[in-house]
Amino acid sequence: MEQRINELIEMRKSEGLLRSMCDVEPSRGGKVLIEGEEYVNLSSNDYLSIASHPDIVKAMQGGGLPATSSSRLMTGTRKEHSLLEEKVAAFKGKEAAVVFNSGYQANIGIISALCSRTTAVYCDKLSHASIIDGIKLSGAKMIRFRHNDMDHLEELLSRQIGNYKKSLIITETVFSMDGDTPDLKRLTELKDKYDCMLMLDEAHATGVFGENGSGLAEEANISASVDIIMGTFSKALGGFGAYAATSSSLKEYLINTCRSFIYSTSLPVNIILADIASLDVVRLEPERRKELLANSDYMRERLTEKGFNPLGGSQIIPIITADNKRTLKLSEDLKKKGFWVTAVRPPTVPDGESRIRISLNYDHKRTDIDAFLEALAEASGK
Numbered sequence: 001m002e003q004r005i006n007e008l009i010e011m012r013k014s015e016g017l018l019r020s021m022c023d024v025e026p027s028r029g030g031k032v033l034i035e036g037e038e039y040v041n042l043s044s045n046d047y048l049s050i051a052s053h054p055d056i057v058k059a060m061q062g063g064g065l066p067a068t069s070s071s072r073l074m075t076g077t078r079k080e081h082s083l084l085e086e087k088v089a090a091f092k093g094k095e096a097a098v099v100f101n102s103g104y105q106a107n108i109g110i111i112s113a114l115c116s117r118t119t120a121v122y123c124d125k126l127s128h129a130s131i132i133d134g135i136k137l138s139g140a141k142m143i144r145f146r147h148n149d150m151d152h153l154e155e156l157l158s159r160q161i162g163n164y165k166k167s168l169i170i171t172e173t174v175f176s177m178d179g180d181t182p183d184l185k186r187l188t189e190l191k192d193k194y195d196c197m198l199m200l201d202e203a204h205a206t207g208v209f210g211e212n213g214s215g216l217a218e219e220a221n222i223s224a225s226v227d228i229i230m231g232t233f234s235k236a237l238g239g240f241g242a243y244a245a246t247s248s249s250l251k252e253y254l255i256n257t258c259r260s261f262i263y264s265t266s267l268p269v270n271i272i273l274a275d276i277a278s279l280d281v282v283r284l285e286p287e288r289r290k291e292l293l294a295n296s297d298y299m300r301e302r303l304t305e306k307g308f309n310p311l312g313g314s315q316i317i318p319i320i321t322a323d324n325k326r327t328l329k330l331s332e333d334l335k336k337k338g339f340w341v342t343a344v345r346p347p348t349v350p351d352g353e354s355r356i357r358i359s360l361n362y363d364h365k366r367t368d369i370d371a372f373l374e375a376l377a378e379a380s381g382k
């Protein structure tokens with residue numbers, strides 16, 4: 001056994017695919033300290049740079065004893081959990097909301113509660129691992145459409161729809177590794193035409209898009225047509241945990257059937273207070289998301305000018321470098337120049353699509369962006 005494991009590790013290493021962790025200390029201004037060196041952090045999902053916001057930090061330190069010592073349905077629901085759920089429902093424009101311990105737990109729990117062997121689940125080829133795992137756990141038939149290709153989705157729907165008792169379409173509103181967005185209006189039309197349920201994962205859009213910062217369902221004005229809008233507090237909101245915004249009856253169904261909700265201790269109150277504070281920061285400081293998106297456009301334009309081919313239309317800006325080892329080398333070279341960017345490789349992305357993934361944060365100013373562009377041009381010989 002041990003020998004087999006070591007062989008697998010060696011194989012990953014030789015393919016340039018071995019992953020490892022390093023200890024990171026946060027520092028201000030979109031930077032991190034790693035082994036005593038300071039880097040511009042282009043790998044953080046703290047898009048609004050509010051994880052260190054004084055209101056959120058203060059909330060995180062309050063709330064009395066942190067442990068709830070029980071699941072939500074036992075004695076683990078505090079008034080703060082209920083208050084957060086009310087606030088999320090209002091923020092998302094839905095009747096009700098359920099708070100989950102993490103986005104991963106939300107997705108595997110919700111999908112496996114809603115679907116079974118007689119269900120078809122239509123999901124994007126590039127769906128997040130938590131969506132794929134939820135479908136696998138449910139035993140439903142997984143039907144994958146080409147990335148953001150609504151015509152392909154329709155073709156699959158029209159071919160398959162009679163074969164299953166129920167159908168669910170699930171996709172992300174901003175793709176974590178590509179930074180792009182599906183045609184949301186078209187999704188709601190397909191949902192109606194083929195009588196499916198629709199679930200959206202707004203992990204990377206919450207806090208960033210929409211007039212009130214609630215996400216792309218808000219921006220596309222489709223919230224009423226989406227059965228479940230899930231998202232996390234752990235990315236742009238700078239907190240921890242996740243939510244599903246939905247109807248009151250679906251909420252009741254979920255809290256009765258969703259195993260990752262029922263069989264897990266609820267989040268500590270200080271985390272919940274931080275999540276509540278983060279919703280207030282999003283409401284009170286809209287300039288953070290506006291400036292972030294303007295800077296993201298600026299960065300994509302400059303990259304294109306320099307002959308790179310950036311993907312996406314959000315604060316997530318991937319540059320495809322294809323070869324695993326070349327990607328790793330580029331990220332190493334950029335680190336030497338003071339920029340922490342992650343090389344994203346298979347299996348997180350398809351073979352041949354390794355990339356440098358830049359996540360821009362509010363604290364990254366034009367001077368940081370210009371300096372990065374210069375370092376990137378040098379490191380890649382352009």
Ligand SMILES: *Cc1c(COP(=O)(O)O)cnc(C)c1O
Nearest residue numbers: 102103104128130176203232234
């Ligand atoms: C990060 C992420 C999740 C998981 O959220 P966590 O709260 O980190 O567990 C789910 N879906 C997508 C698209 C994500 O990017």
